[in-house]
Amino acid sequence: MTGPQLRHVGLNLQGSDELETDDAELGLYGFWIFLMSDAVLFALLFAVYGTQVTATAGAPGPEAEFKLRSAFIETLILLTSSLIFGLSAIAMKYDRTRTGLVVWLCLTLALGLAFLGFEANDFATMLRDGATPDRSGFLSVFFALVPTHGLHVTAGCIWIAVMLVQVAIFGTDARVKLNLLKLGLFWHFLDVIWIAIFSVVYLQGTLG
Numbered sequence: 483m484t485g486p487q488l489r490h491v492g493l494n495l496q497g498s499d500e501l502e503t504d505d506a507e508l509g510l511y512g513f514w515i516f517l518m519s520d521a522v523l524f525a526l527l528f529a530v531y532g533t534q535v536t537a538t539a540g541a542p543g544p545e546a547e548f549k550l551r552s553a554f555i556e557t558l559i560l561l562t563s564s565l566i567f568g569l570s571a572i573a574m575k576y577d578r579t580r581t582g583l584v585v586w587l588c589l590t591l592a593l594g595l596a597f598l599g600f601e602a603n604d605f606a607t608m609l610r611d612g613a614t615p616d617r618s619g620f621l622s623v624f625f626a627l628v629p630t631h632g633l634h635v636t637a638g639c640i641w642i643a644v645m646l647v648q649v650a651i652f653g654t655d656a657r658v659k660l661n662l663l664k665l666g667l668f669w670h671f672l673d674v675i676w677i678a679i680f681s682v683v684y685l686q687g688t689l690g
Contacts, residue, residue: 513664517671527627537619544687547613553684556600563593564673594639601632
């Protein structure tokens with residue numbers, strides 16, 4: 483078979499580094515396994531939430547505590563951050579100065595932090611209203627499910643910061659590119675999980 487060799491699975495970076503195709507495939511395959519294990523964790527949390535959503539025990543329920551407007555803003559922020567991260571992947575391929583890559587990563591980080599800020603404000607409002615995890619089964623599982631996603635976003639933001647440091651020190655060598663591709667998979671995965679949270683938790687809780 484002739485023609486240029488694909489250096490990375492999912493994004494054509496031929497001729498840009500020395501990483502062999504098998505190494506890239508193995509690294510991304512292992513990360514996919516990690517993401518699938520993480521998906522199982524969230525699936526279990528969603529299953530428990532489904533059994534406890536009506537178990538309010540006299541404590542505040544979803545209709546009283548959920549703010550659909552705030553959740554919608556958080557959804558727009560996270561979806562926009564996913565688009566911005568996609569632009570960083572394009573910049574990684576085409577922008578040899580690395581300026582575009584750094585700019586898009588910084589914007590993704592800023593949007594991730596904005597999302598966390600809105601979510602932290604929502605949690606603080608619920609706690610001030612007395613909607614604490616010890617009040618009911620519903621609140622317990624809510625504070626198990628949604629903050630777990632928030633912790634993942636926090637980890638993603640830290641990862642972006644680490645990658646910015648790596649880009650500054652090592653440039654866009656083979657390993658940095660592979661790590662950025664893994665980070666992209668992780669960030670887009672968080673978007674998929676949030677869409678499920680927005681639909682199952684917030685939309686059904688306020689409109690159901």
